[in-house]
Amino acid sequence: ASGIGDLEVPIPNPSAIESLLSACSKMGLDSLHIDNVNPAVVAKHPIESELVTKSIACHCTPGNVAALGVESADPEVVRKNNLKAYPEDALSAVELICGHGSGVGWNGQPMFLPGVNFVLGLPGETGETYARNFEFLRSILDRRLSLRRTNIRKVIPIRGTPLWGARWPQKAMRRNAKRFVARVRSEIDRPMLARTYPSGMVLRGLVSELSKGNTTFCRFPGSYPVVVGMEERLKAKQIVDGIVVGHGYRSLTALRFPLDINGCHGSM
Numbered sequence: 001a002s003g004i005g006d007l008e009v010p011i012p013n014p015s016a017i018e019s020l021l022s023a024c025s026k027m028g029l030d031s032l033h034i035d036n037v038n039p040a041v042v043a044k045h046p047i048e049s050e051l052v053t054k055s056i057a058c059h060c061t062p063g064n065v066a067a068l069g070v071e072s073a074d075p076e077v078v079r080k081n082n083l084k085a086y087p088e089d090a091l092s093a094v095e096l097i098c099g100h101g102s103g104v105g106w107n108g109q110p111m112f113l114p115g116v117n118f119v120l121g122l123p124g125e126t127g128e129t130y131a132r133n134f135e136f137l138r139s140i141l142d143r144r145l146s147l148r149r150t151n152i153r154k155v156i157p158i159r160g161t162p163l164w165g166a167r168w169p170q171k172a173m174r175r176n177a178k179r180f181v182a183r184v185r186s187e188i189d190r191p192m193l194a195r196t197y198p199s200g201m202v203l204r205g206l207v208s209e210l211s212k213g214n215t216t217f218c219r220f221p222g223s224y225p226v227v228v229g230m231e232e233r234l235k236a237k238q239i240v241d242g243i244v245v246g247h248g249y250r251s252l253t254a255l256r257f258p259l260d261i262n263g264c265h266g267s268m
Contacts, residue, residue: 001041009044009084014051021059029061033223037066037114042096043089053100057112062105064112065148065224066097071119072129073136080124087136090116098145107220108203110196113148115224116140120177121155123163130180137188146196149224149250150189152181185249194247197226201244202257208234218242218254227251 001010024032034056042049056064072078073087085093094114101112118133140147154177157164197203206218206228216234219225229251230242242254 009040012048012052017052018055021055025059031221032060033064039068039090039093040084042093057101062107062111063109063222065115067115069117074129074132077122077124081122107205108201115148117151121173130176197244204241208238229253
């Protein structure tokens with residue numbers, strides 16, 4: 001990027017990123033993913049960001065996630081905490097990334113989707129902040145856009161830092177936060193997961209990790225992989241394919257694909 005140290009929002013260098021990712025993709029990697037993305041950069045420099053998004057979707061492996069540090073959709077909280085990206089900026093970033101990354105890759109995962117990070121308990125919050133945060137997520141759902149996941153974290157003030165003296169009432173924060181998280185999980189995350197991984201979608205290359213009873217929990221290698229509960233007891237580190245048959249708040253239920261009808265246990 002250019003302007004680092006001089007500009008509040010540096011300008012991406014699409015040609016440098018294209019050169020880097022195209023070279024990496026020729027190495028035959030099983031997983032090539034990025035991590036955080038600044039929504040202010042995407043919103044302030046849409047032409048450059050669109051080129052970068054195309055490079056990421058083209059050269060990286062499916063299941064890639066742009067973790068957007070939205071933090072808050074309340075303009076007053078954004079201003080007080082110098083967060084750079086206002087709600088309209090973050091929404092523009094989500095739209096741009098979805099526009100070029102929502103295609104499905106070889107393993108059944110979207111190529112490149114945004115993820116949203118919220119931080120609760122920042123200075124300037126009110127009860128209205130949580131309503132604004134929820135409406136921001138609802139607008140993404142209503143616009144038929146997709147999020148890979150929503151991360152919700154809480155501020156932990158440390159004594160001696162400016163934030164320690166700027167805390168708002170912790171009991172009020174906990175009450176609002178609990179209601180907000182529950183509502184996001186049920187009204188946003190679950191339908192978003194069903195949109196991203198619809199029933200009948202075949203997921204290829206899952207890695208088994210942990211078994212409990214007749215269920216084995218699997219994930220893809222990569223960033224922010226979705227948890228898949230496979231209705232079968234598998235050995236750890238086994239690579240399997242599955243077909244989606246159900247959706248939790250933050251996980252999927254799947255059956256082995258192709259399905260061995262004769263091998264199904266009674267509860268199925």
